[in-house]
Amino acid sequence: MSETLARLYATIQDRQAHPRQGSYTTQLFQAGLEEIAKKVGEEAIEVVLAATRQGAERTVSELADLAYHALVLMAQLGITPEQVAAELERRQR
Secondary structure (H helix, E strand, O other), X not given: OOHHHHHHHHHHHHHHHOOOOOOHHHHHHHHOHHHHHHHHXXXXXXXXXXXXXXXXXXXXXXXXXXXHHHHHHHHHHOOOHHHHHHHHHHHHO
């Protein structure tokens, strides 16, 4: 996992353990699993739309949003990036 993603995941976990007033991540955790999962779905749709209609630059932005929300979902479920990386590695064999 890249250092950037590792730092982001650590920040997300910190917001989960130590909620901060006004933090978007804190708001997501307070909204609960269903809302977090819904947000991941919305972001995935935005990636598809950007890729097919808005070009690479917009797609990169939407992919970043999707990655962030996926990390929040992972934290909510107690899934680590290392678990996902291990699954991807297993699939390459």
